[in-house]
Amino acid sequence: MKPVHVGVIGLGTVGAGTVDVLARNAPEIARRAGREITVTRAAVRDTSRPRACDTRNIALTDDPFAVVADSRIDVVLELMGGEETAFDLVTTALEHGKHVVTANKALIATRGNELFAKASEAGRVVAFEAAVAGGIPVIKVLRESLAGNRIDSLAGILNGTCNFILTEIREQGLEYGAVLNEAQRLGYAEADPHFDVGGIDAAHKLTILASIAFGTHLNFDSVHIEGIDQLRQQDIIYADELGYRIKHLGIARRQEGGLDLRVHPCLVPEEHLLANVSGVMNAVLIRGDVVGDTLHYGAGAGAQPTASAVVADLVDVVRTLTADPGNRVPHLAFQPAQLADSETLAITEIQCAHYLRLSVRDEPGVLAEVTKILGQRQVSIRVIIQKDLGGDDRVVPVVIVTHTAKEADVAQAVREIEALEVSSAPIVRIRLETLE
Numbered sequence: 001m002k003p004v005h006v007g008v009i010g011l012g013t014v015g016a017g018t019v020d021v022l023a024r025n026a027p028e029i030a031r032r033a034g035r036e037i038t039v040t041r042a043a044v045r046d047t048s049r050p051r052a053c054d055t056r057n058i059a060l061t062d063d064p065f066a067v068v069a070d071s072r073i074d075v076v077l078e079l080m081g082g083e084e085t086a087f088d089l090v091t092t093a094l095e096h097g098k099h100v101v102t103a104n105k106a107l108i109a110t111r112g113n114e115l116f117a118k119a120s121e122a123g124r125v126v127a128f129e130a131a132v133a134g135g136i137p138v139i140k141v142l143r144e145s146l147a148g149n150r151i152d153s154l155a156g157i158l159n160g161t162c163n164f165i166l167t168e169i170r171e172q173g174l175e176y177g178a179v180l181n182e183a184q185r186l187g188y189a190e191a192d193p194h195f196d197v198g199g200i201d202a203a204h205k206l207t208i209l210a211s212i213a214f215g216t217h218l219n220f221d222s223v224h225i226e227g228i229d230q231l232r233q234q235d236i237i238y239a240d241e242l243g244y245r246i247k248h249l250g251i252a253r254r255q256e257g258g259l260d261l262r263v264h265p266c267l268v269p270e271e272h273l274l275a276n277v278s279g280v281m282n283a284v285l286i287r288g289d290v291v292g293d294t295l296h297y298g299a300g301a302g303a304q305p306t307a308s309a310v311v312a313d314l315v316d317v318v319r320t321l322t323a324d325p326g327n328r329v330p331h332l333a334f335q336p337a338q339l340a341d342s343e344t345l346a347i348t349e350i351q352c353a354h355y356l357r358l359s360v361r362d363e364p365g366v367l368a369e370v371t372k373i374l375g376q377r378q379v380s381i382r383v384i385i386q387k388d389l390g391g392d393d394r395v396v397p398v399v400i401v402t403h404t405a406k407e408a409d410v411a412q413a414v415r416e417i418e419a420l421e422v423s424s425a426p427i428v429r430i431r432l433e434t435l436e
C-alpha cells in the first residue's frame with residue numbers, strides 16, 4: 001500500500017520530537033498503522049536553524065500555508081501553537097481534504113467548536129490527544145475507555161511547568177524565576193510562559209476534558225482561572241507543616257445547579273496520590289459512576305512524551321483513513337447533535353475548605369476578633385496556628401485551615417478581617433480539596 005504523506009507545521013520541541021519518533025520507531029509504527037508514514041514537508045519560521053531531528057529527506061519551507069495546500073500531503077500535524085494563524089491553517093488543511101493532528105490546546109479550547117463542525121462537514125478528523133497532559137492518553141480514556149460511565153468529576157495536575165516549579169521550590173528551595181527559566185530551557189513552557197504560571201494553559205486543558213467528560217460544547221470562558229504566580233514559598237512550607245502539599249489543580253465537577261470548573265493552587269492532603277505527583281509529571285483522577293476512581297499518570301510536557309501522543313493520534317488517523325466518516329469516534333466523545341450547553345457555577349457558589357494566612361499584630365484580643373468574624377460568616381475553623389518567627393516584629397503570621405464553607409462567605413470574612421486595624425497585609429487564601 002502507498003505510504004501516508006505527512007506535512008508538519010513547526011519543528012520546535014514537539015515537532016522535532018515527533019519527527020524523531022516517527023523515524024526511530026518507523027517499522028513498529030508502520031506495522032501498527034498498516035501503512036508506512038513519511039514526513040514529506042515541514043514549515044518553520046527559520047529554515048536555516050539546526051533542528052533536533054533529521055530533516056535530510058524533508059522539504060523545508062517558511063510558508064505553512066504551502067504545506068496545508070500541498071496535494072501530496074494526506075495528514076497535517078499542526079505543532080506550531082498560537083490561535084489565529086493556527087486556526088486558519090487547520091481550516092485550510094480541512095478544506096484541502098486533509099486530516100489534522102494538533103497538540104494545540106489553546107486552539108482546541110477556544111476555537112474547537114468551529115473546527116470540529118468544519119471537520120465533520122469535510123468528513124475529516126482533527127485529533128488532539130497531545131493537547132492535554134502531554135504523554136498521558138487521557139482523551140482516549142475519557143472518550144472511549146470510560147464510555148459506559150457517567151463521569152461525575154475529574155481533578156488533575158494539568159500543567160507540567162507549574163508542577164515542576166512547585167516541586168523545585170519545595171524540594172530544592174529554589175527561587176521561582178530560576179525554576180521557570182529551567183522549565184523554558186527544558187521545553188516544558190509555552191512560548192508565552194504566562195499561559196503556564198497564570199493558569200491559562202491548565203484552563204485550556206480543563207475546558208477540553210470537561211467537554212469530553214460531560215458532553216458539553218467547549219466553553220473556555222466558563223472556567224475560573226488562578227495561576228501560581230502569586231504563591232509564596234512561605235505558604236508551601238506552612239502547608240507542609242499542616243500535612244498538605246500545594247498543587248496547581250484543574251477541577252471539573254457536576255454539582256446541583258451546574259458545573260464547577262476551576263483551576264487554581266490548592267492544598268491536597270499529603271497522603272493523596274495527587275500530592276505525590278512531582279516535577280513535570282501530570283496526573284488526572286477521573287470519577288465515573290460505574291468504574292469508580294481511575295488515576296492516569298505520566299509526563300505532562302517535553303518533546304518525547306508529547307510526541308508519543310501525537311504519533312498515537314497519527315496512527316489512529318491512518319487506521320481510519322478508509323473508514324466511513326459517520327462511524328468514527330466523535331471529536332468530543334458525544335455525537336455532535338447530542339452536545340449540550342451547560343450551566344456553570346459562579347466561583348462564589350462553590351463549597352470548599354480554605355487555607356488562610358493572615359499577617360496581624362501580636363496583641364491581646366486579635367485572634368478573638370478574627371474568629372468572631374469567621375463565626376459570623378458561618379466559616380468554621382479546623383486548625384489555627386500562630387507562627388512565632390522569633391523576632392521583635394509585632395506582626396505575626398496566623399495560619400487558619402477552615403472546614404468546608406461557601407466561597408462567598410469565606411471571601412466576605414477575608415475582606416472584613418483585612419479591614420481590621422490589626423491586619424497589616426492582604427490575606428493569602430488558598431483552597432483546600434480532600435478529593436474524597
Ligand code: NAP
Pocket residue numbers: 009010011012013014015043044045046047049062063064079080081082085103104105106130131134187188189190191300301302303306
Ligand atoms: P516551539 O518549540 O516554540 O515550536 C514552535 C515551532 O513552530 C517552531 O519550529 C517554529 O519555527 C514554528 N513556527 C512558529 N510560528 C511559525 C510560522 N508562522 N510559520 C512557520 N513555522 C512557525 O513550541 P512547542 O513547545 O513545540 O509547542 C508547539 C505546540 O505544542 C503548542 O501548541 C504547544 O502548546 C503544544 N504543546 C507543547 C508541549 C511541550 O511540552 N512543549 C506539550 C504539549 C503541547 P522556528 O523553530 O523556526 O522558530
Ligand code: HSE
Pocket residue numbers: 131132133134158159160161162188189190196201300301302
Ligand atoms: N506548557 C505545557 C505544560 C506543555 O507545561 O504543561 C504541555 O501541554
